[in-house]
Amino acid sequence: MRLTPAELHARATQLQALLSPCRLCPRACRVDRRTGQRGACHLGPLLRVFCTNLHFGEEPPITGSQGSGTVFFTGCHLHCVFCQNFAFSHLGNGVDMSPETLAARMLELQRRGAHNINWVTPTAQVALAVEALAIARERGLSIPLVYNCSGYESVEVLRLLDGVVDVYLPDAKYASSQPAARLSGAPDYPQVNQAAIREMWRQVGPLQLDAQGIAQRGLLVRHLVLPHGLAETHLVLRMLWHECGPNLAVSLMHQYFPAHRAKAYPEIARRISWDEYEAALHALDHYGFSIAYIQEWEDDEDEAC
Numbered sequence: 001m002r003l004t005p006a007e008l009h010a011r012a013t014q015l016q017a018l019l020s021p022c023r024l025c026p027r028a029c030r031v032d033r034r035t036g037q038r039g040a041c042h043l044g045p046l047l048r049v050f051c052t053n054l055h056f057g058e059e060p061p062i063t064g065s066q067g068s069g070t071v072f073f074t075g076c077h078l079h080c081v082f083c084q085n086f087a088f089s090h091l092g093n094g095v096d097m098s099p100e101t102l103a104a105r106m107l108e109l110q111r112r113g114a115h116n117i118n119w120v121t122p123t124a125q126v127a128l129a130v131e132a133l134a135i136a137r138e139r140g141l142s143i144p145l146v147y148n149c150s151g152y153e154s155v156e157v158l159r160l161l162d163g164v165v166d167v168y169l170p171d172a173k174y175a176s177s178q179p180a181a182r183l184s185g186a187p188d189y190p191q192v193n194q195a196a197i198r199e200m201w202r203q204v205g206p207l208q209l210d211a212q213g214i215a216q217r218g219l220l221v222r223h224l225v226l227p228h229g230l231a232e233t234h235l236v237l238r239m240l241w242h243e244c245g246p247n248l249a250v251s252l253m254h255q256y257f258p259a260h261r262a263k264a265y266p267e268i269a270r271r272i273s274w275d276e277y278e279a280a281l282h283a284l285d286h287y288g289f290s291i292a293y294i295q296e297w298e299d300d301e302d303e304a305c
């Protein structure tokens with residue numbers, strides 16, 4: 001059940017209390033963000049957004065025919081060396097804006113026909129983002145809210161998002177600490193991610209689509225296949241099956257390319273091969289999730305390896 005705008009304002013206040021000392025994400029840096037101190041995400045007290053726009057590159061129930069109303073937040077608390085959004089997730093590009101301005105941007109996206117509001121990497125800014133949502137809902141925002149995140153989330157924060165988020169779109173990146181530590185600076189990612197997915201599933205359950213096939217509510221988990229089996233796809237899918245069972249929607253992605261600092265890590269300095277993606281597809285078949293999205297393989301992708 002969706003919260004009312006008044007309840008959303010109250011949740012935003014509770015989330016803002018988690019900024020000082022900051023524990024909005026599992027890193028729990030405990031810096032005082034409200035006085036301008038910065039932690040591992042390098043974010044301060046203000047909302048910072050790279051851009052807002054209609055986006056057509058998500059899975060079909062998110063993109064639909066008219067696009068997803070995407071808000072790309074600046075900054076990230078996870079430090080993936082292969083980040084494909086590093087220009088704004090790690091280099092800080094973006095503009096500071098008030099919750100009122102973000103609310104107006106979200107309403108504009110709805111006016112342009114967006115099927116949903118899609119917050120990309122909102123975790124470290126979720127307190128003021130929920131304040132913006134409260135204002136936008138007061139002013140007529142009615143489309144679903146998609147929470148598009150790395151999956152490295154605090155369960156305490158997620159509980160405060162119960163009734164706020166309609167569709168969770170988290171990653172499940174790793175099954176083991178070693179690659180999570182080396183490639184994302186988060187050795188506890190597997191355990192944190194598992195607990196987060198359990199809480200998201202408890203809140204929203206299976207993906208629910210409208211008559212046009214657009215997601216209205218539910219959980220859709222993304223998994224990006226990495227070179228040399230580093231993402232341990234089979235083990236990640238086993239965890240998802242264990243937590244959610246066959247009714248979970250899963251998106252298995254092969255779009256990895258060595259962005260940001262990945263060329264400095266020999267084991268991920270290339271795209272994945274067809275054989276690696278095929279092995280991941282076999283694992284997906286093995287578990288038989290009721291909704292699965294896969295990406296088409298272009299013939300020239302092996303040449304790019």
Ligand code: SF4
Pocket residue numbers: 022023024025026027028029030031033038039040041042043077123124125
């Ligand atoms: S949101 Fe930023 S400052 Fe807060 S705990 Fe996470 S990384 Fe640290």
